[in-house]
Amino acid sequence: MLNSLSGRFLILTVIFVMLAEVLIFVPSVARFREDYLYTAVERAHIASLAALSDDMVNPALERELLETVGVYNIVLRADDARQLVLSSEIPSPVAATYDLRDATAVTLIRDAMATLVQDSDEIVRVLATPPRRPNLVIEVTLADGPLRMAMLQYGLRVLILSAVISGMTAILLFWAVRRVIVLPIRGVVQAMESYAEAPEDARRVIVPSAGVRELRTAEQALRSLQTQLTAALRQRQRLAQLGGAVAKISHDLRNVLTTAQLFADRLEETSEDPTAKRLLPKLLNSISRAISICEGTLAFGRVDEPQPALQRVPLGDIVEDVIEGERLAAADQNVTIERDIPHEMYVRADPEQLYRVLGNLVRNARQALALRPEGGRIAILGRETESDWIVEVSDTGPGLPPRARDHLFEPFASASGKGGTGLGLTIAHELVRGHGGTLTLVETGPEGTRFEIRLPRAVVGLDAPE
Structure with a gap:
C-alpha cells in the first residue's frame, strides 16, 4: 500500500493538509488570545462604570466585581491622570505587560506562543482602549493561567477539526487521484505487461x-x-x-x-x-x-522445413545413392561403407528428405573417421518391426566428445571436427521429426557411434493402414 502511487499520495495529502492547518492554527490561537484579553478589558470597563456610578462601593461588592471580571486591579487612564477604580491583593509581582493598542500580528503571535509554552502561572498587565472611548485607556492585572487553559482547549478543538478535515480531504483526493490518474496508469502498465508476453500479437x-x-x-x-x-x-x-x-x-x-x-x-x-x-x-x-x-x-x-511428401520408396535405392556419393569422397581416406538393407524393405517417407538425413549421418561419420590415420568402417542397417521402420547408421570412430553430446541437435554445435558446420544433425533431426519419427543417439564411445532412425508405420488420420 505505502509503495503504491495512491498510497504515497494519500500520505502526502495528509501531511500537506496538516501543515496547512498548523499554519492556520498559530494565527488562530493568537487571535483567540487577543479576543480573550479584549473581552476581559470590556468586562473591566463595565465593572469600572458600575464602581464609578456608586461612590460608596463596599469591599464585598468590589471583590465580587473583580471575581466576576477575572482580574485583580482595574485602572483608568485619561490624559495624564491615572485612577485606580477597583483593586485587590496581587499574589505575585507582575511578570509581563501587554499593550493591545498598537500590537502587530507578529507581536500577537509571539506573545501567544510564549503563553502556551510557559510552565507556570504568571501575573500580567494588559493595556487596551475600551470600545467607543478612544481617549480612555484601561489597565487590568490578571493571572494568565485561565488564559493558557482556554488557549489549550481552543487549540485542541482546532487540531481535532483539522484532523477530521485533513482525513476527509485525503480520502476525497485519494479517491479522485485513484480514479483519474492511478487507474489509467495501471491500465497502461497492464497493457505493457500484456504486450510484453506476446509482442507479435497485434491484439x-x-x-x-x-x-x-x-x-x-x-x-x-x-x-x-x-x-x-x-x-x-x-x-x-x-x-x-x-x-x-x-x-x-x-x-x-x-x-x-x-x-x-x-x-x-x-x-x-x-x-x-x-x-x-x-x-x-x-x-x-x-x-x-x-x-x-x-x-x-x-x-x-x-x-521449419516444408512438409514431407510421403510415399512408399525402396530404402535400398536411397541408401545406395548415399553410399555412391560418399564412397567417392572416402576413396583416399581409408574409410569403407557397408550396407545391410533387405531388398524388399519399403518405407513411407519423402525420398529427397530421407536422402538428406542419411547423407548427413554418413557424412558426419566419414568426416570423423577421416581424422584417424587407420580410418574405419561405416555400416547402414535396415530392419522393421510391427510399428516402425528402423535404420541404423554406425561407425567405428572415436565417438562424440562430451560437449557434442550435450548439444547434439543444436544448430552450429559441430561434432565432426574441422570443416563441419554443425547443421547436419540439426537438419536430420528436424526432417525425421517431420516424418513423425525419431532420431536418437544410441551409443557413442571409443568403439564407435550409432544413430537410430525410427519411422512409424501407422498412418495418422486414415481409416485403415496402407
Missing part, C-alpha cells in the same frame, strides 16, 4: 482511452511504439526464417556441389576429350565458387 497493442490529456498522449506514444516494435519483430522473424532457410539450403547444396566437384575431378583425370579438358577447370572453379557462397550463408538461423 495486445494498447488502444488509447484515457480522458486525461497527458495520459492519452502517453497511450498514443506507447501505441505507436508497440506498433513499430511489432512490425520490427515480424520483419526480424521473416529475416530469421529467410536466413535459416538459406542456411539449410546452402548446407545441403554445398554437400551436393562437393560431390559434383569430386566427380568433376575424377572426370578431369580420366577423360581424354580435348573439349572436356578445356572446360573442366572452369567447371571446377565455378563449383568451388558455389561451395564458397554456400559456406558463407551458413550463419543464418533456422526455420
Whole structure:
C-alpha cells in the first residue's frame, strides 16, 4: 500500500493538509488570545462604570466585581491622570505587560506562543482602549493561567477539526487521484505487461482511452511504439526464417556441389576429350565458387522445413545413392561403407528428405573417421518391426566428445571436427521429426557411434493402414 502511487499520495495529502492547518492554527490561537484579553478589558470597563456610578462601593461588592471580571486591579487612564477604580491583593509581582493598542500580528503571535509554552502561572498587565472611548485607556492585572487553559482547549478543538478535515480531504483526493490518474496508469502498465508476453500479437497493442490529456498522449506514444516494435519483430522473424532457410539450403547444396566437384575431378583425370579438358577447370572453379557462397550463408538461423511428401520408396535405392556419393569422397581416406538393407524393405517417407538425413549421418561419420590415420568402417542397417521402420547408421570412430553430446541437435554445435558446420544433425533431426519419427543417439564411445532412425508405420488420420 505505502509503495503504491495512491498510497504515497494519500500520505502526502495528509501531511500537506496538516501543515496547512498548523499554519492556520498559530494565527488562530493568537487571535483567540487577543479576543480573550479584549473581552476581559470590556468586562473591566463595565465593572469600572458600575464602581464609578456608586461612590460608596463596599469591599464585598468590589471583590465580587473583580471575581466576576477575572482580574485583580482595574485602572483608568485619561490624559495624564491615572485612577485606580477597583483593586485587590496581587499574589505575585507582575511578570509581563501587554499593550493591545498598537500590537502587530507578529507581536500577537509571539506573545501567544510564549503563553502556551510557559510552565507556570504568571501575573500580567494588559493595556487596551475600551470600545467607543478612544481617549480612555484601561489597565487590568490578571493571572494568565485561565488564559493558557482556554488557549489549550481552543487549540485542541482546532487540531481535532483539522484532523477530521485533513482525513476527509485525503480520502476525497485519494479517491479522485485513484480514479483519474492511478487507474489509467495501471491500465497502461497492464497493457505493457500484456504486450510484453506476446509482442507479435497485434491484439495486445494498447488502444488509447484515457480522458486525461497527458495520459492519452502517453497511450498514443506507447501505441505507436508497440506498433513499430511489432512490425520490427515480424520483419526480424521473416529475416530469421529467410536466413535459416538459406542456411539449410546452402548446407545441403554445398554437400551436393562437393560431390559434383569430386566427380568433376575424377572426370578431369580420366577423360581424354580435348573439349572436356578445356572446360573442366572452369567447371571446377565455378563449383568451388558455389561451395564458397554456400559456406558463407551458413550463419543464418533456422526455420521449419516444408512438409514431407510421403510415399512408399525402396530404402535400398536411397541408401545406395548415399553410399555412391560418399564412397567417392572416402576413396583416399581409408574409410569403407557397408550396407545391410533387405531388398524388399519399403518405407513411407519423402525420398529427397530421407536422402538428406542419411547423407548427413554418413557424412558426419566419414568426416570423423577421416581424422584417424587407420580410418574405419561405416555400416547402414535396415530392419522393421510391427510399428516402425528402423535404420541404423554406425561407425567405428572415436565417438562424440562430451560437449557434442550435450548439444547434439543444436544448430552450429559441430561434432565432426574441422570443416563441419554443425547443421547436419540439426537438419536430420528436424526432417525425421517431420516424418513423425525419431532420431536418437544410441551409443557413442571409443568403439564407435550409432544413430537410430525410427519411422512409424501407422498412418495418422486414415481409416485403415496402407
